[in-house]
Amino acid sequence: MGEHGKRIECDVLVVGGGINGAGIARDAAGRGLRVVLCEKDDLAQHTSSASSKLIHGGLRYLEQYHFGLVRKALAEREVLLKSAPHIIRPLRFLMPHAAGQRPAWMIRAGLFLYDHLAPRDFLPGSGMVALRDLPAGPALQRRFTRAFAYSDAWVDDARLVVLAALDARERGATILTRTRCARVRRGAQRWEADLEGPDGIVHVHARCLVNAAGPWAGSFLHATGAGPARPLRLVKGSHIVVPRLFDGDQAFLLQQPDGRIVFALPYEGAFTLVGTTDVDYDAQDVDRVAISPAETAYLCEAVNRCFERRVVPEDVVWSYAGVRPLIDDNHGSASSASRDYRFEHDTAGGAPLLSVFGGKVTTFRKLAEQAVDWIGPMLGRHVPAWTAHACLPGGDLYGKEPVARAVLEYDAWVRTRRQQFAWLPDGLLARYARSYGTRLAALLAHCRTRADLGQEIVAGLYEVEADYLVRQEWACSADDILWRRTKLGLHVAPGAAQRLDAWFDARRRKSMASHLTRA
Incomplete structure (x- = not known):
């Protein structure tokens, strides 16, 4: 380690300022652990601000038999809605149905499971609706006369990350943005890291290291000297924003001929958000991810198959793309790769190392809770989980308890x-x-x-x-x-x-x- 720069002693050093890193820092700080989080860019600058902005169970995952993931996500949907009702709100979805799509009985069965896999305290259940009775009905092509309706939730994903980091800081964590973990060395009892930031080098001695670097998790794990990581599948998801396509505050789930689904979501009042794609990403530079012309064309075609108003690439007012670090479970298509998360625990080489792979915005709180359930006892800190019963900053509209x-x-x-x-x-x-x-x-x-x-x-x-x-x-x-x-x-x-x-x-x-x- 260098001779100059600030020194910090802590229990946990978290590398990565996306939703998983911020969530783990928050949970650990709330259990009395001394936490430092470093992020080489801005909080949520990459994957965590490039989502579909949904807190949802993942209806399409039922077709892939990921019942455990859907159940876990549906349970978290309720917890998160009550903990941050300002940035997370209920959203009613319509799935227009016409001949040639998934049969109605199959959709009804899937929605029945979706309604009952986890407790649902206040969101309305699913059902069939006549499109002529809805403000958005005229926006759809005339071949659609009915739709299935179900409930999920909307989230401001980037603000969710910021609020988790803010809560962590208010509970004692040190949050260092624009700060890169340049060097890290493992000892028998602690990790030593050099963090390079705008104010120079910070030397951190940590009893445990958390690798929450998202798309960079594999390369960072290699940099720690802890050996090869679990194989990751980098999948790019892209979205486009176009002028508003429909009236009303509901969202649409659009079935596509290739079996995929595309969301059309009301966005910022005057716009509609359309996404997402799922394509394998082989490029080396995950710092500069952008939508491709082929993805833009795919999303425009998805809209044009369902809505009366046609859109072309020239109508796109904004687009964004992010790379999701998914577990490589050898599925053929990018869209079928699991969105669940897994941990790698490493204590054999010295001070504890926890690496996080996969995950989605909806399950970040549960992921963090399970991560700290392992970290705490490893460091001699036996404190029960707490985040299921706590509001995020600003969410305490009617008291400190989520309601x-x-x-x-x-x-x-x-x-x-x-x-x-x-x-x-x-x-x-x-x-x-x-x-x-x-x-x-x-x-x-x-x-x-x-x-x-x-x-x-x-x-x-x-x-x-x-x-x-x-x-x-x-x-x-x-x-x-x-x-x-x-x-x-x-x-x-x-x-x-x-x-x-x-x-x-x-x-x-x-x-x-x-x-x-x-x-």
């Missing part, structure tokens, strides 16, 4: 906030409430009028929010704010990112000048 009331009465809670902040425009209040929940009070702690929000840096983004995101949520760049902390990137005019980056530069210069003055 269905917070989901069912979210709109009533917002109406109360509207009375409290009557000076705030309705659209802005709605976005703040969805993003920050009860942390809205901290965001607006010193604001009494619209003028108190400060400069409107770009449309819809005021200085008070941008400053909050820097101070509280690790935002360092325009992309951090426009695409991960918010989705304002879809709504602002060209050049907005440059204006926001200029604001960041001015803020840094001001901070540096203030520091030099004090020195």
Whole structure:
């Protein structure tokens, strides 16, 4: 290890700031372990912000007989809805049905299982509906007259990661973004790591190392000297965003001739999110993943098979892609590879090492709980699990305990906030409430009028929010704010990112000048 730089002694070093790493850091910190998490980029910059934005059991996984995964995910759907009702909300799905698709009896059987594999406290069950009775009905082609309806949930995936990391920090964890684990060495009792970040090198001595590096988990495991990793199958999933295709707040599950399904989801008011693809990804650079023209064409064709309005690649206003690190279980197609997670526990070579492979956003909390159930006793810390009975930051609308009331009465809670902040425009209040929940009070702690929000840096983004995101949520760049902390990137005019980056530069210069003055 080098001679210079900050030194930190901790119990657990987590490498990876996606949903699994943030979840493990949160759970471990809540059990009294000293935790450091490092992420080489921004939180949720890669796979964890490139999902379909769903908390769901995975209806299609029933066809692959992954009943255990579906049961686990359905149970977690209920837990997460109640723990973060501001960023997670119920979503009703419609599956249009016509001749030539999966037979109706098969779909009914699958939906019956979906309704009953795990307890369902407050979400409505499945059933058949007439499309002519729904606002979205006219948007579909006339060959569709009926649809199967069922329930799942929507999530702001990037904010979910940030809130898990925020909870971890508030419970004592150290969260280091833009900080790469450059070197790591294993000893008999501890790991020694050099973390390279914007403020120099941090030397960490940790009693346990957690490899939650996602698509990089295999290469990082090799860097630890712990030997070859379980084979990973890198699968690219891509999405497109187009102008809104249908009215109403329901979503669609669209069956495709190749047996796959594609989601069409209401998105940011004016748009529809369409995805996902599943293609094997063989490229070496997982830092710069992008949708291919073939994937864009596939998703456009999926829309055109079902909706009256046709879309072409030129209609796409935004797209994103992420690489999922799935367990290589030798299935033929990328879409059939298991989304479940597995751990590799290694204690034979010295200090404990836990590597995480696979997983999905929906099961992150359970994954983290099981990971810390192993880590804690290994380090002599026997503390029971706790996250199933705790809200994420901002989710405590009706008390600290997760309750269905917070989901069912979210709109009533917002109406109360509207009375409290009557000076705030309705659209802005709605976005703040969805993003920050009860942390809205901290965001607006010193604001009494619209003028108190400060400069409107770009449309819809005021200085008070941008400053909050820097101070509280690790935002360092325009992309951090426009695409991960918010989705304002879809709504602002060209050049907005440059204006926001200029604001960041001015803020840094001001901070540096203030520091030099004090020195």
